[in-house]
Amino acid sequence: MATVNIQQLRKNYGTIPVLHGIDLSIADGQFVSLVGASGCGKSTLLRMIAGLESVSSGTIELNGGVINDxxxxxxxxxxxxxxxxxxxxMTVAQNMGFSLQLRKESPARIAAAVKETAAMLGLSNYLDRYPKALSGGQRQRVAMGRAIVRQPQVFLFDEPLSNLDAKLRVQMRIEIRTLQRRLGTTAIYVTHDQMEAMTMSDLIVVMNAGRIEQVGTPIEVYDRPANLFVATFIGSPAMNLIDGILVQEDSTSIVLVGDQKVDLGRRVDLASASPVVMGIRPEHFSLGSAHASDFSLPFTIDLIEPTGAESHVYGRSGTTPVVASLPRKGDLQLGQQLTLRGSCDHVHVFDKASGARLV
Incomplete structure (x- = not known):
């Protein structure tokens, strides 16, 4: 098993910088997901770790040894x-055993490793088939099996489930995570699917334009986004962002949103009358009666998306787009005007100028 340590890693294509000084430490046995918009550099970083892309500067260490070259x-x-x-x-068995064949392993060793791995992946009955005779999920299992038989120190996954249907994706992500835990092998997983990252990872690395914006557990990244980019990227539907003004009152700071006062319950180190952005997740709105720590927003419904147990309700508060995740009850109608209640305890506040988290 292995630790991976990346220090000031940079990648340029000619004069165009793609990665800007990446620092990342991955502990032995961790499952780490790299997430970010297309073009942010996550696949490039993965390929550099694999050795498929050269390093412009910086170091990649595996168990303390530099592997750049x-x-x-x-x-x-x-x-x-x-x-x-x-x-x-090649048949399934030949595909899975090919890397061992290149290592000049004995036929008996290759057959035993392929048999054991095939049993682990539910492929024992398919070893004589060719890839064209397999489903998408079975082909992905074969690709995983080819990696597992090598018993590597690190697994790298480059969006491995993106070609599968929704139901199979759920099944496969459970299988991948279960296998990784069973094997105890360090894994680095690139995905654009937030649900995959949230449900599978020990750590999530949020990337943007060749830089790391935040590293944390799924709950840390969701509950305490480091900046506006992370706040809007993690979560579906995305966090609501509402412009406000921060003012200081006695021992507390307050965000003014229209005629509403949102008491933060603490002092924020920012000059009074500074513009800020207040964030609140859709699930932290309700239609119930107000409590002392609540604030209210007038809301007009533009779209209702039933998802089963709840509905995503999209609309406007004044001219600001707002979405609320509400229990599937009541008789909500398009164009309906109502009042959303938000809890001050679940408010996030960001400096509008820098985007950095304040609360």
Whole structure:
């Protein structure tokens, strides 16, 4: 098993910088997800760890040893690709055992490793089939099996489930996480799917334009986003952002939103009358009676999306777009005007100028 330590890693394509000094430490056995919008550099970072992209500057360490100049085959790292990358002319057993064959392992050793891994992945009855005779989920299992038989120190996953349907994605992410825990192998997983990252990861790394915005557990990143980018990127529907003014009153700070006062219950180190952005997640709105710590927003419904137990209700508070996740009860109508209640205890406040989190 392995630790991965990345220090001031940079990648340039010619004169164009793609990664800007990445620092990241991954402990032995951790499952770490890299998330971010398309083009943020997450797949480039993964490929650099694998040795498929060169390093412009900085270091990548595996168990304390620098691997920058090692070839991919010498890094003891296995990668599972988005498109499976199976050899169509080889059977499942041949695909899974090919890396061991390249290592000149004995046929008996290869057969035993393939048999054990196939049983682990539910592929024992498919070893003589060719990839074209398999479903998408089965092909992904074969790709995982090819990585597992190598017994690498690190697994790398590059959006491995993006070609699967929704139901199979859920099944496969459970299987991947269960296998990773069973094997105890360090894993780095690239995905654009927030649900995958939230449900599978020990740590989430949120990337934006070649930089890391925040590293934390799924709950930390969700409950305490470091800045406006993370706040809007993590969560579906996204966090509501409402412009306000921060004022200081006695021993507390207050955000003025229209004619509403949102008491933060603490002092914030920012000059009075500073513009801020107040954030609140859709699930922290309600239609019930107000409590002492609540604030109110007038709200006009533009769209209702039933999701089962609740509905995502989209609309406006004045000219500000707002979405609330509300229990599926009552008779909500398009165009209806009502009052949303928000708890001050669940408010996030960001400096409008820098985007940094204040509360």
């Amino acid at each position: 090692l070839s991919p085959k010498d890094r003891d790292i296995a990668m599972v690709f988005q498109n499976y990358a199976l050899y169509p002319h």
